Amino acid sequence: MKLSIENLKEGIKWWQEGKWPNDYLNHEYYSIYESRTDGLTERWLQLTLERLVRWKALRSSKPGNTKAKFARLIETQLPDLRTEYQRIIDISRGEPSIRSLVWQDISKLYEKMAGIKDGSAVFASKLGHFIFPNVFIVMDNLGTQVAGYDDYWPGMVNEWNLFQDKDAAFDLLKNEIERHSLDPIHTLYPYETKIIELCHIGDKWKKTKKGRGAPNYSSSSKQFQPPPFLSGIEKSMIRKISDRAKPGSISLGLGEPDLPTPEVIRREAVRVIQEEKNGYTLQAGLPELRQRIASDYAHLDLSTDQVIVTAGSQESLYLILRTLVEAGDEVLIPNPGFIAYPMITRMVGGRAVTYRLPAKSDFGFDLDDFRSKLSSRTKVVICISPSNPTGRALSRDDMGGLADAVTESGSNAFIVSDEIYRELYYTPERPASISEFYPRTIVVSGLSKSMRMTGWRIGWLAGEEAVMRAALVLHGYVVTCASSISQKAALAAWTDEAAVSREEMRAIFHRRRDHLLGLLRNELGLRCVTPDGAFYTMVDVSAYGDELRVAEAGLEHGVVTIPASAFGSESKGYLRISFCADEEKLSEGVRRIGEALKSLERQYHTR
Ligand SMILES: Cc1ncc(COP(=O)(O)O)c(C=O)c1O
Numbered sequence: 001m002k003l004s005i006e007n008l009k010e011g012i013k014w015w016q017e018g019k020w021p022n023d024y025l026n027h028e029y030y031s032i033y034e035s036r037t038d039g040l041t042e043r044w045l046q047l048t049l050e051r052l053v054r055w056k057a058l059r060s061s062k063p064g065n066t067k068a069k070f071a072r073l074i075e076t077q078l079p080d081l082r083t084e085y086q087r088i089i090d091i092s093r094g095e096p097s098i099r100s101l102v103w104q105d106i107s108k109l110y111e112k113m114a115g116i117k118d119g120s121a122v123f124a125s126k127l128g129h130f131i132f133p134n135v136f137i138v139m140d141n142l143g144t145q146v147a148g149y150d151d152y153w154p155g156m157v158n159e160w161n162l163f164q165d166k167d168a169a170f171d172l173l174k175n176e177i178e179r180h181s182l183d184p185i186h187t188l189y190p191y192e193t194k195i196i197e198l199c200h201i202g203d204k205w206k207k208t209k210k211g212r213g214a215p216n217y218s219s220s221s222k223q224f225q226p227p228p229f230l231s232g233i234e235k236s237m238i239r240k241i242s243d244r245a246k247p248g249s250i251s252l253g254l255g256e257p258d259l260p261t262p263e264v265i266r267r268e269a270v271r272v273i274q275e276e277k278n279g280y281t282l283q284a285g286l287p288e289l290r291q292r293i294a295s296d297y298a299h300l301d302l303s304t305d306q307v308i309v310t311a312g313s314q315e316s317l318y319l320i321l322r323t324l325v326e327a328g329d330e331v332l333i334p335n336p337g338f339i340a341y342p343m344i345t346r347m348v349g350g351r352a353v354t355y356r357l358p359a360k361s362d363f364g365f366d367l368d369d370f371r372s373k374l375s376s377r378t379k380v381v382i383c384i385s386p387s388n389p390t391g392r393a394l395s396r397d398d399m400g401g402l403a404d405a406v407t408e409s410g411s412n413a414f415i416v417s418d419e420i421y422r423e424l425y426y427t428p429e430r431p432a433s434i435s436e437f438y439p440r441t442i443v444v445s446g447l448s449k450s451m452r453m454t455g456w457r458i459g460w461l462a463g464e465e466a467v468m469r470a471a472l473v474l475h476g477y478v479v480t481c482a483s484s485i486s487q488k489a490a491l492a493a494w495t496d497e498a499a500v501s502r503e504e505m506r507a508i509f510h511r512r513r514d515h516l517l518g519l520l521r522n523e524l525g526l527r528c529v530t531p532d533g534a535f536y537t538m539v540d541v542s543a544y545g546d547e548l549r550v551a552e553a554g555l556e557h558g559v560v561t562i563p564a565s566a567f568g569s570e571s572k573g574y575l576r577i578s579f580c581a582d583e584e585k586l587s588e589g590v591r592r593i594g595e596a597l598k599s600l601e602r603q604y605h606t607r
Pocket residue numbers: 255311312313314315338384387388418420445446447448454458459
């Protein structure tokens with residue numbers, strides 16, 4: 001019998017000594033289930049390939065066994081894997097487990113997976129584990145040296161059914177995870193398959209450990225492993241795609257204004273560098289600058305102590321979530337929404353709960369859905385208007401409804417209002433701030449977009465004094481203060497000259513928006529969202545297949561766009577296209593998108 005508490009303890013020790021991430025992959029399961037939200041999509045495939053590499057399932061002495069080769073092999077099998085995936089979900093009526101299935105139910109899926117890498121049980125068990133963690137037991141030659149999975153699986157499941165100490169084993173593993181993991185245990189955490197795997201490894205190790213030391217389950221026991229709060233947090237899709245652009249490509253990907261910083265700010269920066277001593281400022285920032293920021297929110301009647309100047313609004317987002325959120329607190333974030341929201345939420349140990357901005361209503365606010373996501377555990381609601389990625393702004397009615405819903409929920413939650421795009425609008429009125437509707441609002445904003453100062457790193461955080469006092473401690477230890485040169489130059493953003501420059505920029509972006517929408521709709525016949533602000537439009541490319549493929553085809557044709565599923569499941573089938581490029585580039589960019597779409601049409605017809 002391999003399944004015993006003693007073996008489980010040995011297996012846990014083996015893992016600890018082998019330096020496998022010590023939350024027993026709880027964190028990884030968040031990411032495995034998240035990548036599978038919409039089934040076995042192209043995005044799932046990409047993330048799974050990365051994971052297969054990390055979990056050492058692609059290792060082979062055979063030359064030519066590269067990641068690219070397996071990417072192609074799995075891709076060709078994807079339709080079959082999808083069919084089997086759906087069939088198994090259907091027969092087990094939801095997430096399957098070893099209790100709801102017999103070997104015959106999964107043998108076909110197993111055969112498909114084993115066929116991808118020459119009958120490799122190790123490869124197939126790991127790939128299977130990423131599809132159904134509660135069904136497929138991870139096998140590793142080092143740990144088990146088991147060859148025939150079709151014998152191993154039913155044997156182990158049989159042994160599991162006979163195992164007397166299941167409850168004690170659950171408790172042992174659960175306590176271990178709780179001790180190490182920053183996240184609450186994932187609701188679908190695969191206890192059974194994990195216990196079987198750990199017992200098996202423990203049994204094997206007991207017999208071989210004398211003189212051998214801990215087997216090296218990860219690539220090297222000396223190799224650095226990120227701590228659990230950072231593991232699985234990868235470079236954003238935006239960077240990944242942009243980094244792959246060919247020379248000469250047109251970028252409609254990044255959200256960074258292409259126009260120069262206003263002259264008045266640049267002049268002031270040069271003067272300050274030449275004429276002034278530029279030491280540290282107060283940690284919260286220059287009092288004059290904080291006063292000007294406070295004056296932008298007259299309705300809040302802020303004192304300078306209620307404003308912190310940060311190194312960009314990205315720092316503000318981190319500060320505020322780190323300050324407000326404790327382990328297990330719920331953070332409501334828009335779907336689709338800026339990628340940093342769920343990532344930072346995870347880093348600080350919170351639980352991201354998404355509210356839908358439905359694609360079918362052009363990503364407008366859905367009060368009923370929002371209300372249904374509030375709970376007594378909601379600590380923070382993130383609200384953004386105008387939005388990245390959709391460009392949509394919340395109307396005053398939306399804001400009123402949203403604020404009332406939060407108040408009525410009794411959660412006493414804070415609203416974090418990301419207003420980084422508030423100065424860039426195409427509506428007759430400047431979009432409102434939720435802080436006009438809900439007093440417990442913390443404003444996050446900055447000059448990156450409104451003054452084209454992305455590289456200058458000036459942002460701010462403003463709101464309740466006690467919260468700002470706590471956030472300031474963190475800010476002080478992390479960055480001390482924002483750049484003194486940038487802060488001094490930023491004062492010029494409140495001059496008349498800067499205001500004129502802001503108006504000119506708004507007019508330029510308004511023209512570009514209309515130019516781009518005209519081309520996408522009239523030349524390419526695509527459906528796209530009319531943005532109220534910011535510099536993005538969401539374009540429906542679902543007729544051409546998976547948006548990742550469309551973005552890939554764009555890259556081939558020299559134009560960078562972002563597959564919008566990176567911002568949440570609601571924007572699947574869309575590309576986010578930014579208009580941080582002049583009209584000539586936009587025309588050429590759209591022409592290239594057209595070529596890319598034609599190439600996809602050709603592929604469809606020749607299949
Ligand atoms: C919605 C949103 N919030 C915050 C930021 C961070 O901007 P910064 O740190 O430059 O102020 C960005 C940048 O793209 C953004 O799109």
